[in-house]
Amino acid sequence: MKAILIARVSTEEQKEAGNSLPAQIARLEKYCSNKSLLILKTFSFDESAYSNQRNDFDRILEFTSSIKEKVAICCDKVDRLSRNIFDKRISLLYEKALKDEIELHFVSDGQVINSKISAVEKFNFGISLGLAKYFSDAISDNIKRANEQMLRKGTLPGKAPIGYKNIGTEKGKKDIIVSEYEAQIVKKTFELYSTATHSMDSLRQKLKDDYNINWSHGFIDLVLKNHFYYGVMERNNKFYPHRYPPIISKELFDKVQEVKHRFNKKRVKIIGKPFIYRGLFKCAQCDLAITPESQKGHVYYHCTEYNGKHGAAWLREEEITRQIADVFRRLEMPKEIAKQITETINEIQEQDIKFQNRQAEELNKEQKNLVKMLDNLYIDKLKGRITDSMYDKFYNDFQNQLSEINNKIARSQEVDKNYFIMVKHVLELINKAPELFESSEVDEKRQLINLVLQNLKVDGKNIVYDVQKPFDMLLKINDCQAWCARQDSNLRPTD
Numbered sequence: 001m002k003a004i005l006i007a008r009v010s011t012e013e014q015k016e017a018g019n020s021l022p023a024q025i026a027r028l029e030k031y032c033s034n035k036s037l038l039i040l041k042t043f044s045f046d047e048s049a050y051s052n053q054r055n056d057f058d059r060i061l062e063f064t065s066s067i068k069e070k071v072a073i074c075c076d077k078v079d080r081l082s083r084n085i086f087d088k089r090i091s092l093l094y095e096k097a098l099k100d101e102i103e104l105h106f107v108s109d110g111q112v113i114n115s116k117i118s119a120v121e122k123f124n125f126g127i128s129l130g131l132a133k134y135f136s137d138a139i140s141d142n143i144k145r146a147n148e149q150m151l152r153k154g155t156l157p158g159k160a161p162i163g164y165k166n167i168g169t170e171k172g173k174k175d176i177i178v179s180e181y182e183a184q185i186v187k188k189t190f191e192l193y194s195t196a197t198h199s200m201d202s203l204r205q206k207l208k209d210d211y212n213i214n215w216s217h218g219f220i221d222l223v224l225k226n227h228f229y230y231g232v233m234e235r236n237n238k239f240y241p242h243r244y245p246p247i248i249s250k251e252l253f254d255k256v257q258e259v260k261h262r263f264n265k266k267r268v269k270i271i272g273k274p275f276i277y278r279g280l281f282k283c284a285q286c287d288l289a290i291t292p293e294s295q296k297g298h299v300y301y302h303c304t305e306y307n308g309k310h311g312a313a314w315l316r317e318e319e320i321t322r323q324i325a326d327v328f329r330r331l332e333m334p335k336e337i338a339k340q341i342t343e344t345i346n347e348i349q350e351q352d353i354k355f356q357n358r359q360a361e362e363l364n365k366e367q368k369n370l371v372k373m374l375d376n377l378y379i380d381k382l383k384g385r386i387t388d389s390m391y392d393k394f395y396n397d398f399q400n401q402l403s404e405i406n407n408k409i410a411r412s413q414e415v416d417k418n419y420f421i422m423v424k425h426v427l428e429l430i431n432k433a434p435e436l437f438e439s440s441e442v443d444e445k446r447q448l449i450n451l452v453l454q455n456l457k458v459d460g461k462n463i464v465y466d467v468q469k470p471f472d473m474l475l476k477i478n479d480c481q482a483w484c485a486r487q488d489s490n491l492r493p494t495d
Contacts, residue, residue: 021046155242
């Protein structure tokens with residue numbers, strides 16, 4: 001009879017216990033030699049036997065089904081085949097064995113499953129599967145308890161997110177530290193998006209231009225939603241303060257979530273032909289959606305007047321584009337004024353940075369002391385110097401203090417910084433807005449409109465709108481022609 005050998009590992013512990021792939025294959029080859037089984041093919045792989053998605057094992061089943069003659073499938077133990085008694089693959093192989101289409105050989109367990117096995121042997125096989133599942137469940141429970149304890153101590157069990165990196169210490173332990181360059185990128189990502197002057201597309205392009213990284217939309221979204229960056233770990237909808245230096249403040253994180261929510265509310269699914277302004281406008285008379293329609297090579301927008309005729313006009317797409325472009329042109333600021341504002345902001349920001357650095361040094365000392373106190377507290381608990389209730393009381397108190405210090409550290413690095421960043425990017429955007437609007441594609445045009453304007457409506461032949469902050473103030477100043485012609489540092493509008 002021909003034989004198919006299957007060797008599988010899933011954890012480092014199994015390798016250390018003598019269950020490495022080479023060790024399993026050696027035992028299986030010796031078994032086949034003693035039983036005069038001709039080895040047809042050997043499969044060895046690293047895959048969990050407890051998972052429902054088992055791609056490597058599915059390929060073995062496909063190969064087995066392609067063989068027309070009876071074969072012996074050889075594994076070292078039952079748990080090398082599966083740790084899940086509900087795995088349909090195992091039921092399939094078991095039924096094939098009982099029908100005398102294949103045989104299942106478990107070398108180290110001394111079991112052979114075929115059409116001739118007794119009720120006792122069937123029972124033993126079921127017990128072996130049950131024990132395999134119990135062993136896997138016990139390991140899972142132990143890991144969960146260990147992870148829960150790590151989380152309670154403020155330690156992340158697993159791979160650190162981008163901006164941090166996992167390291168090995170001199171004592172052979174593992175730790176997580178800030179990756180300075182990546183942390184700078186993560187922080188800049190939050191700062192840029194918090195200004196509400198970037199869409200996902202423009203943010204992605206900005207990161208590519210400045211840092212030569214090509215993050216996907218999905219990855220940027222995961223970064224912007226990760227609580228870890230301001231000092232909190234999330235696991236199964238529970239939150240745990242961690243002991244690592246935060247990259248951003250809680251205030252900056254909340255600001256980003258607010259901006260994300262605002263953009264998500266504006267998202268309109270475009271169906272069919274990508275008309276530029278589909279779903280953006282309502283009728284000023286009846287508040288119904290303005291509908292785009294192609295007529296003789298042109299696109300017109302009009303109210304359906306479903307709630308009653310009111311003499312709604314048809315407005316060509318080119319006319320809407322002209323009126324919106326005019327809004328962006330009115331936002332432009334004299335270059336000399338923009339330059340003076342930027343220089344003044346930079347001077348103020350430099351002074352703030354010096355103060356922040358002094359404050360951060362003191363806070364870092366407090367943070368290190370608290371982390372040391374937490375470690376000593378845990379040692380006292382292990383040695384029985386304090387009771388569990390005392391440990392929980394002091395632990396919660398220390399963690400609350402640590403969380404507050406982490407937030408202070410992050411805030412100390414961002415005093416007024418978000419405001420400065422927002423002003424700089426607003427200045428950059430407003431002087432490029434007309435060019436960006438005229439040269440961009442449909443999606444980019446819509447994002448730029450949503451960034452600057454809201455409550456868009458068509459009133460006869462004109463569009464009406466509200467202007468988002470801070471663009472509303474710039475538009476008012478420009479419309480009043482109030483820019484100062486003098487070159488002093490006060491930047492006051494003329495009287």
